[in-house]
Amino acid sequence: MLKPEFHFPPLLNKLKRGGPAITQPKDAGLVMAYSGIGKESRVIELGSGTGFMTVQLANIAKEVVSYEKRKEFLDIAQGNVKKAELKNVTFKERDVLSGIDEKDESWDLIFCDISDADKITDMAYAALKTDGYLVGYCLQSEQSKKLHLAAQKNFREVFTLESLNREYEVKDYGFRPKHFGLLYTAYLTFARK
Secondary structure (H helix, E strand, O other): OOOOOOOOOHHHHOOOOOOOOOOOHHHHHHHHHHHOOOOOOEEEEEOOOOOHHHHHHHOOOOEEEEEEOOHHHHHHHHHHHHHOOOOOEEEEEOOHHHOOOOOOOOEEEEEEOOOOHHHHHHHHHHHEEEEEEEEEEEOOHHHHHHHHHHHOOOOOEEEEEOOOOOOEEEOOOOEEEOOOOOOOOOEEEEEEO
16 A cells, blocks of 8 residues: 655755654644644643644744654654754753643643643643643643543633545546545644633
């Protein structure tokens, strides 16, 4: 079976993959669009993974603090941020379930890519400014459901989305969806403070 073409922009094409799954641009775009982050935004990432999302966030945000508990993933993420030549990222090696340092209600976005995302809603609420967003990148529906329900206890607007994209085959005669592609990647649960 053929592998899908991801159509990564040059910034992501030069990054190392391996280990955890990466956050695809289609999902990163939804996170950025719905949270409204921009060049003055401050972002906390819970679960650096390979650093693909770290790079996408740091490419537009003022500051990114990224937590990762696994040293082998942290090494990949740090290497990828270096390859991308971004200077606005601070990494912290720590399991976020034991807490984060940022508790001052001054952050615009917390992007969470950990399996127990529902357990960080209180700390996320304490770190975010009013109208800031917690966004969970959830691989399983039950994980997303648990985060959605937990976030409803504190946050004023909670919703869950997924992005399904289809690439098209274009010929002189014929225009239709390709037979193979990358459709589902994750559920995105958004919670606005």
